[in-house]
Amino acid sequence: MLLQCRNITYRYPHGEALVFNQLNCRLADPGFHGLFGPSGVGKSTLARIIAGEIIGFAGEITRPDNAVMLYSCNTERLPGWSSVGDHLAKVTPASQLPLLRELITAFDLNSCLDSRFSQLSLGQKNRANLTRYLLQDFDLLIMDESLANVDEATRKQIIATIKKMFPDKYFLYISHSVAEVSTFCARILVLRDVLKSPQIIEVAGRDQHGDTAMDRAVLERTMLEIVHAA
Amino acid sequence: MLPKRISQFLIIYFLGLGLLLAIKYCFSLSDYVIPGFTDIENTAADVFGRYLRAVLDTLGVAVIGHLLAIALATVVAIAGRGDNLVGAMIKTAAYNLQAYPIVAVAPIIFILLGDGLPSRLLIAAIICYFPLLLSFIGILTEPVASIEHFYVVTGRMRWQLEVKIRAFENIHKLMTVVTGSATLAMVGTIVAEFIGADSGIGYSLRIALYQSDMAKVLAALFLIGVFNSLYLVSLELLGLVIQKNMGVEPRMN
Numbered sequence: 001m002l003l004q005c006r007n008i009t010y011r012y013p014h015g016e017a018l019v020f021n022q023l024n025c026r027l028a029d030p031g032f033h034g035l036f037g038p039s040g041v042g043k044s045t046l047a048r049i050i051a052g053e054i055i056g057f058a059g060e061i062t063r064p065d066n067a068v069m070l071y072s073c074n075t076e077r078l079p080g081w082s083s084v085g086d087h088l089a090k091v092t093p094a095s096q097l098p099l100l101r102e103l104i105t106a107f108d109l110n111s112c113l114d115s116r117f118s119q120l121s122l123g124q125k126n127r128a129n130l131t132r133y134l135l136q137d138f139d140l141l142i143m144d145e146s147l148a149n150v151d152e153a154t155r156k157q158i159i160a161t162i163k164k165m166f167p168d169k170y171f172l173y174i175s176h177s178v179a180e181v182s183t184f185c186a187r188i189l190v191l192r193d194v195l196k197s198p199q200i201i202e203v204a205g206r207d208q209h210g211d212t213a214m215d216r217a218v219l220e221r222t223m224l225e226i227v228h229a230a
Numbered sequence: 231m232l233p234k235r236i237s238q239f240l241i242i243y244f245l246g247l248g249l250l251l252a253i254k255y256c257f258s259l260s261d262y263v264i265p266g267f268t269d270i271e272n273t274a275a276d277v278f279g280r281y282l283r284a285v286l287d288t289l290g291v292a293v294i295g296h297l298l299a300i301a302l303a304t305v306v307a308i309a310g311r312g313d314n315l316v317g318a319m320i321k322t323a324a325y326n327l328q329a330y331p332i333v334a335v336a337p338i339i340f341i342l343l344g345d346g347l348p349s350r351l352l353i354a355a356i357i358c359y360f361p362l363l364l365s366f367i368g369i370l371t372e373p374v375a376s377i378e379h380f381y382v383v384t385g386r387m388r389w390q391l392e393v394k395i396r397a398f399e400n401i402h403k404l405m406t407v408v409t410g411s412a413t414l415a416m417v418g419t420i421v422a423e424f425i426g427a428d429s430g431i432g433y434s435l436r437i438a439l440y441q442s443d444m445a446k447v448l449a450a451l452f453l454i455g456v457f458n459s460l461y462l463v464s465l466e467l468l469g470l471v472i473q474k475n476m477g478v479e480p481r482m483n
Contacts, residue, residue: 053383070383077376081398081476091386116477129380136384 002067002139002170003027008049008059018194019045023059025189025200027140027170032163034185034205035142035174036226041191043174047071047142050172064139072133073144074126078117084128085113092135099165103131106161108154122149127158134162140170148175159184160210182222183208190229201229231466235459243455247448265445273445274452281434281446285453288419288430289461291347295354296415299362300408302355307366308393321367328360333421340426350422350430357418358411365407369400401478405469412465416458 008023019042027033037043048054050061051071063069078087092100104110107127112120120128130146147155162171172189175181181188185205192199203225208214247270254264261269310320336353343349370393377395381387397404423432431450438446473479 051383072380075376076379079377079395079398080478081394091380091384132380 002030002063003050003069004062005046005050006060006062008046008057008061010045010049010054010057012045013056020057020199021194022197023199025202027172027187029186030168030170031186031207032159032171032173032184034181034188035172035191036176036178036181036188037191037230038193039176041193043191044073044144046191047144047172047174050140051142067139068137069140069142070133070136070138071142071144072129072146074129074146074148076129077125078128078132080116080118082116083114084109084117084120087117088113088128088132088135091132093137096135100131100135102165103134103161106165107131107158123151123154126150127154130158134166138169140172142172142174144174145176146173155180156184163209178223178226179219182206182219182226183214188226190226192230203229232460232463235463236456239455239459243452250444250448262442263444270445270448273443274449277434277446277449281431281450281453284429284431284434285450285457288423288432288454289416289457291350291430292354292412292415292419293461295351295419296358296412298351299355299359299411299415303359303362303366306363307370308389310367311370311393311396317371324360324363324367328364332356332360333418333425336422336425339422345426345428350419350427353422354415354418357421358414361414362407362411365403369403370396372396372400374399398476398478401473401476405465405473409462409465409469412461413458416454416461420454 004026006024008020009018010020011018023046025046035043035047045054048071049057051069053071078084082090088100088104089097104113107130109124109127109131112124112128117125117128126147126149130143133141147158150158159173173181173185183206186207188203188205190201190203192201203222206214206219206222250264251267253259254266265273306320306324310317310324333353335356336349339349339352343352374395377399378387378392381391381395419430420432420435423430424436425432427433431454435447435450438444438450
């Protein structure tokens with residue numbers, strides 16, 4: 001087991017209301033997992049607590065020593081003083097350079113390498129940002145709407161590539177699309193309002209790999225399960 | 231850019247001159263109080279060479295003082311940007327000192343350093359230093375979370391990179407502050423020369439004041455305005471070049 005959150009209780013600094021109350025969740029196996037829930041319920045906050053970016057909560061998070069947990073989101077930017085290609089090369093450890101080339105091809109970034117970040121489309125920005133995180137040493141990568149502006153076909157291809165290239169890593173994919181998390185995620189943590197108990201319900205996803213056929217009825221059942229849980 | 235700055239100055243200058251002449255003729259004031267246009271013209275022609283050298287002397291001191299202030303403010307703001315004891319001390323000192331009219335300290339500087347170049351330079355630098363410092367601290371203290379996050383969580387963040395990110399993201403603001411403080415440097419130098427120096431256009435203004443010669447004052451103001459505009463335009467052009475080289479969309483102040 002990589003990660004277990006026990007009885008997490010948290011309120012924002014200077015905030016009155018609780019965001020989480022005795023929240024429990026876990027990520028037991030490597031793979032592509034989802035974090036789903038309505039807007040404002042605290043998905044990003046929980047992700048940042050898991051990644052160690054927010055402290056001051058009550059409860060306990062258990063993870064292996066030296067586990068690297070990274071949080072990435074779609075609002076991040078690359079510095080504007082150099083091209084995207086230069087930046088990616090600079091933040092890539094030497095041992096990961098072959099992976100960088102693979103990811104550039106898989107994420108269709110070749111045409112952006114000579115451009116500055118500000119010149120890219122929103123989808124290209126998301127892909128460039130995600131690429132640099134995938135090149136780092138990590139055990140868990142949280143992708144907070146990291147592919148929000150990427151078209152559906154490319155998104156599907158990127159997720160398939162990630163699953164194929166990083167089978168031993170943990171991913172926590174935050175999305176508002178119930179169809180997306182149902183299709184691609186192995187386990188889906190459905191985060192609910194703080195007044196509901198338990199605050200997180202775990203649902204099994206379809207965990208689609210590549211272009212494998214998907215039983216429409218089974219997928220719809222999963223989607224219904226998630227919607228009811230939320 | 232240059233024609234705009236110069237024309238703005240000329241409009242203000244000649245409006246002011248027109249107002250003075252209107253006052254003169256409305257209240258029938260003598261040429262001793264406000265000279266006529268011909269007197270002003272003749273005096274200006276007479277002192278032009280001397281005043282031009284004096285203004286260039288003043289401008290040289292102002293530019294060097296301005297550069298010193300920029301360098302010092304950069305170093306101190308980098309040291310003071312942190313959320314630690316040193317940062318807190320620097321910020322507190324900067325906020326308190328800037329509230330004091332620094333020009334009132336000028337006599338002490340003249341007593342200690344004499345009436346030569348060092349005093350003029352120091353006063354010019356001090357007068358534009360605090361506004362620069364406060365702006366630099368404000369800019370370098372403010373995190374650019376959307377860019378810095380990656381470097382922080384991957385353990386790559388160094389103070390040099392932090393400063394580079396924040397300066398790059400606020401380059402328009404920085405250039406505006408630097409250009410704005412140029413006038414302060416010029417003001418500081420003229421005030422220093424007016425109070426106690428033995429050269430520069432401020433010194434010439436003091437002599438003109440003692441002679442009650444408004445024509446000389448007006449001639450000096452004309453040259454000060456023209457060369458101050460030239461300095462501001464030079465800084466704006468430099469700012470555009472820097473922004474272009476950094477890949478930022480050039481924006482004029």
